[in-house]
Amino acid sequence: RKEVEQDPGPFNVPEGATVAFNCTYSNSASQSFFWYRQDCRKEPKLLMSVYSSGNEDGRFTAQLNRASQYISLLIRDSKLSDSATYLCVVKGPLRSNTGKLIFGQGTTLQVKP
Amino acid sequence: EAQVTQNPRYLITVTGKKLTVTCSQNMNHEYMSWYRQDPGLGLRQIYYSMNVEVTDKGDVPEGYKVSRKEKRNFPLILESPSPNQTSLYFCASSFGQGDQPQHFGDGTRLSIL
Numbered sequence: 542r543k544e545v546e547q548d549p550g551p552f553n554v555p556e557g558a559t560v561a562f563n564c565t566y567s568n569s570a571s572q573s574f575f576w577y578r579q580d581c582r583k584e585p586k587l588l589m590s591v592y593s594s595g596n597e598d599g600r601f602t603a604q605l606n607r608a609s610q611y612i613s614l615l616i617r618d619s620k621l622s623d624s625a626t627y628l629c630v631v632k633g634p635l636r637s638n639t640g641k642l643i644f645g646q647g648t649t650l651q652v653k654p
Numbered sequence: 655e656a657q658v659t660q661n662p663r664y665l666i667t668v669t670g671k672k673l674t675v676t677c678s679q680n681m682n683h684e685y686m687s688w689y690r691q692d693p694g695l696g697l698r699q700i701y702y703s704m705n706v707e708v709t710d711k712g713d714v715p716e717g718y719k720v721s722r723k724e725k726r727n728f729p730l731i732l733e734s735p736s737p738n739q740t741s742l743y744f745c746a747s748s749f750g751q752g753d754q755p756q757h758f759g760d761g762t763r764l765s766i767l
Contacts (some may be wrong), residue, residue: 570674573753584744584758585697628697632753641712642687642752 542567545631547645555653558619562648564629565611573632576614578625579647585628588614589605619652626650656681657728659760661746668721669737669767675730675762677745685748686728688720689758690741703728704751735766 547564550596566574589596591603591612602615609619616623629645655669656670658679660673667673679686689712699712703722717739721730732739742763 550752575755577735577756582742582761584759584761585756587755590755641702641710642698643713644699645691646694 545645553623575630639640658759666765679747683747
């Protein structure tokens with residue numbers, strides 16, 4: 542089982558749709574969680590950190606479910622410019638593999654007019 | 655301007671010819687890291703460094719070396735490159751121990767013939 546798993550997609554959605562991605566992680570002691578966005582052939586860029594209480598940034602909402610070991614990203618009112626690959630990132634637990642970041646394969650979103 | 659700078663951006667070379675990819679950051683970050691990105695496998699961490707003279711293996715360190723003699727620089731060395739090291743490489747840096755948002759360089763596309 543991969544340490545961080547994502548459905549690679551692609552998710553093809555019309556403009557204005559709401560779309561949700563899930564990401565599961567295998568190590569229950571993982572400490573930090575992030576969503577990154579990567580455009581084709583470009584470097585990944587931080588979209589948002591994921592906090593235990595859930596957090597929202599405009600049209601984007603991230604949630605963490607520690608009991609089920611998954612994090613989610615919800616995008617409301619999709620725009621054409623949201624088309625990208627979304628990477629789930631998990632940091633290893635404290636005192637073990639400190640500093641090691643594990644990236645999911647990414648989920649590709651294509652928003653169509 | 656705060657940035658992570660990688661050089662070269664593109665390199666085509668032959669098997670066995672030693673090469674170095676440089677990475678420099680101007681943000682006084684403690685943490686630096688190298689990743690490779692391959693289709694279907696996502697981003698995988700090669701090596702990371704939590705401060706000067708402190709380096710550790712990531713998930714795929716075989717065939718690579720790194721050094722961290724100064725805080726700003728974290729070169730990636732391929733002593734004897736092989737075709738399976740053909741990939742897209744990213745350097746990243748952050749404050750802290752990998753639990754802070756990563757700032758990525760633009761990437762280096764290596765082709766080993």
